[in-house]
Amino acid sequence: MxxxxxxxxxxxxxxxxxxxxxxxxxxxxxxxxxxxxxxxxxxxSSDEESDxxxxxxxxxxxxxxxxxxxxxxxxxxxxxxxxxxxxxxxxxxxxxxxxxxxxxxxxxxxxxxxxxxxxxxxxxxxxxxxxxxxxxxxxxxxxxxxxxxxxxxxxxxxxxxxxxxxxxxxxxxxxxxxxxxxxxxxxxxxxxxxxxxxxxxxxxxxxxxxxxxxxxxxxxxxxxxxxxxxxxxxxxxxxxxxxxxxxxxxxxxxxxxxxxxxxxxxxxxxxxxxxxxxxxxxxxxxxxxxxxxxxxxxxxxxxxxxxxxxxxxxxxxxxxxxxxxxxxxxxxxxxASETMDKEALRNVEGSPEYYVEEKFDFDEDEGKFTTESVQSVMQEYAGVEMSDEDVADLNEYIYDEDGELKFPHEQGWEVGSFIADYHGAGIMSREVREGSSTGGHSADMxxxxxxxxxxxxxxxxxxxxxxxxxxxxxxxxxxxxxxxxxx
Ligand SMILES: [Zn+2]
Missing domain, CATH: 3.40.720.10 (Alkaline Phosphatase, subunit A)
Incomplete structure (x- = not known):
């Protein structure tokens, strides 16, 4: 060429x-x-000193x-x-x-x-x-x-x-x-x-x-x-x-x-x-x-x-x-928000994507994660208490605006936002991410x-x-x- x-x-x-x-x-x-x-x-060259x-x-x-x-x-x-x-x-x-x-x-x-x-x-x-x-x-x-x-x-x-x-x-x-x-x-x-x-x-x-x-x-x-x-x-x-x-x-x-x-x-x-x-x-x-x-x-x-x-x-x-x-x-x-619970965050085990793919039970008939599986996994792996209402919200967020189930990694994004909020982490909201063409990048230097x-x-x-x-x-x-x- x-x-x-x-x-x-x-x-x-x-x-x-x-x-x-x-x-x-x-x-x-x-x-x-x-x-x-x-x-x-x-x-x-290897023979001479170079700047x-x-x-x-x-x-x-x-x-x-x-x-x-x-x-x-x-x-x-x-x-x-x-x-x-x-x-x-x-x-x-x-x-x-x-x-x-x-x-x-x-x-x-x-x-x-x-x-x-x-x-x-x-x-x-x-x-x-x-x-x-x-x-x-x-x-x-x-x-x-x-x-x-x-x-x-x-x-x-x-x-x-x-x-x-x-x-x-x-x-x-x-x-x-x-x-x-x-x-x-x-x-x-x-x-x-x-x-x-x-x-x-x-x-x-x-x-x-x-x-x-x-x-x-x-x-x-x-x-x-x-x-x-x-x-x-x-x-x-x-x-x-x-x-x-x-x-x-x-x-x-x-x-x-x-x-x-x-x-x-x-x-x-x-x-x-x-x-x-x-x-x-x-x-x-x-x-x-x-x-x-x-x-x-x-x-x-x-x-x-x-x-x-x-x-x-x-x-x-x-x-x-x-x-x-x-x-x-x-x-x-x-x-690095002042409210961030550092100890709780250090103790989180596994990624949200892992919970979605391997740990939450998905009820195919209902098209939802079961409330019990989400609550127990989030408690055990992430130290997060989720109410029935929280799980109901999550089950809405895993669908896109056309009613299609999002990809597992994107479902993980929604799970992660609950964990971040619960432990006081400073991070863009899920609504801002949803409205972003880059999935939540920023223009910060x-x-x-x-x-x-x-x-x-x-x-x-x-x-x-x-x-x-x-x-x-x-x-x-x-x-x-x-x-x-x-x-
Ligand atoms: Zn990116």
Whole structure:
């Protein structure tokens, strides 16, 4: 595939320092390192000291706003505790709006972060006009560096897909899998096995095909951790989303944690002497927040933070790596409210979705959960007393406005809202969520934390389209806004 790289003029209000490095050379000139290309002449080599990061690790907490971080800090460590991400020496703030809405979804947010171009909600790696946009991950791949994505979502869902694919509709995860397969990214770890299998791929099994090309293709935790010396990896550990941390034991899961996937990913990617780009996503912070599931937000965010700690530790032994931790947007207006009953929230067991799928008895004739099963499960697992009237309300909320039963995860959202209210958690109401096209995202600014080579440049308030401009600039790779693939 031949790609022509050119400038979308004047699209960004970046700092002078950033713009100074931008130029309009073609990719070939960049690779040839011509004299005008001051952004490429110092491309990192293993032999000489460089002030340009060779490796960039971007970690995205999906839906992880300030409230999610603060609630996690309080529940995990108490008032005076501190999370690993908070110990990173540099920080900034970032706006998240999309091209067609002041509240973004994960597709438009991921595209803004990955390609430095705004697009409409639901669109991945394409402009609102349908032009394909290259991501920073593809930029690194073009420069012969290894690239990978790790997520506990499906590896084809919005955030990883914004870095790896170009589709008009984020729902087309079969097409996203196909594009990821064709581009042969070095590391792809997460959930969503179904999208790679013959039923979704016109009879092709993309997992087997990559295995024939030499990929390791682990399917569970044991197989992943058994790999010595990993090379290219396609690890899919669940047919759909990977299991919530709070359900891991209840569902008898044998999936790897985000930390374990990340460790193996770094082991693989760091074998490339040219360097690498990795995007690591803690995806289910967002899913738990949609469900008003504060204990879930805590457990998912703490797993993400433990992964941040591991990555920081890994990078601290080297002088060639930049680590950037950020969120794509905030979900459900989570705040660390004074009324929050921290002890009760810590004691909640399992996710609301688990109760819906596995514990509540659904009376098919009545089309309702039985009052007794809801009351006893909510008492036993969540410490919540529900009156007969509360259960009657819940049984209305599980139907949409057309009278159709909602999906189990959406029924879980309604259950979660009862638990959050009961324990005094600060979170958007179920009515506001119901009226929201994003299922309860907010436009709140989100934090950006940075550490490592070049991290001191992350300072101030940014738009989400500025971040990879800064990363590319620091890496000496001359990424113009909105690189467009010419087929
Ligand atoms: Zn979301």
């Amino acid at each position: 031949k790609r022509q790289w050119f400038t979308a003029a004047g699209a960004l209000g970046l700092s002078a320092a950033l713009i100074a490095g931008c130029s309009t050379e073609t990719e070939d000139e960049v690779e040839a390192g011509n004299d005008n290309a001051n952004d490429s002449e110092n491309e990192a 340009q990061p060779k490796n960039v690790i971007m970690m995205i907490g999906d839906g992880m706003g300030m409230g999610q971080i603060e609630v996690t800090r309080l529940l995990e460590h108490g008032k005076e505790g501190i999370l690993s991400m908070e110990e990173m020496p540099h920080s900034a703030l970032m706006r998240t709006y999309s091209a067609n809405n002041w509240v973004t979804d994960s597709a438009a947010a991921g595209t803004g972060i990955a390609t430095s171009e705004k697009t409409d909600n639901g669109v991945l790696g394409m402009s609102p006009d349908g032009e394909e946009l290259d991501s920073v991950l593809k930029l690194f791949q073009e420069h012969d560096r290894s690239v990978g994505v790790v997520s506990n979502n499906t590896v084809t869902d919005a955030t990883p897909a914004a870095f790896t694919a170009n589709v008009e509709d984020r729902g087309g995860q079969d097409e996203i899998a196909r594009q990821m397969y064709e581009e042969e990214y070095d590391v792809m770890l997460g959930g969503g096995e179904d999208y790679w299998l013959p039923d979704e791929q016109d009879g092709d099994n993309l997992i087997e095909e990559l295995e024939e090309k030499g990929y390791d293709t682990p399917t569970d935790r044991d197989e992943l951790l058994d790999i010595d010396d990993p090379d290219q990896l396609l690890g899919l550990f669940h047919p759909s989303f990977m299991t919530y941390k709070n359900d891991y034991d209840l569902r008898d899961s044998n999936e790897p944690s985000l930390e374990e996937m990340t460790e193996v990913a770094l082991e693989s990617l760091s074998q490339d002497d040219n360097g690498f780009f990795a995007m690591i996503e803690g995806a289910r912070i967002d899913h738990a927040a949609h469900a008003a599931d504060i204990p879930g937000v805590w457990q998912e965010t703490i797993e993400f933070d433990r992964t941040v700690a591991d990555v920081r530790e890994w990078a601290s032994d080297r002088d060639d790596t930049l680590v950037v931790v950020l969120a794509d947007h905030e979900t459900m207006g989570v705040t 989100v934090p950006v934390f940075a550490e490592g080579l070049g991290a001191e440049n992350f300072d101030g308030t940014y738009d989400n389209t500025d971040i990879v401009q800064l990363i590319a600039e620091l890496s000496g790779l001359g990424f113009e806004p909105g690189e467009i693939i010419e087929e």
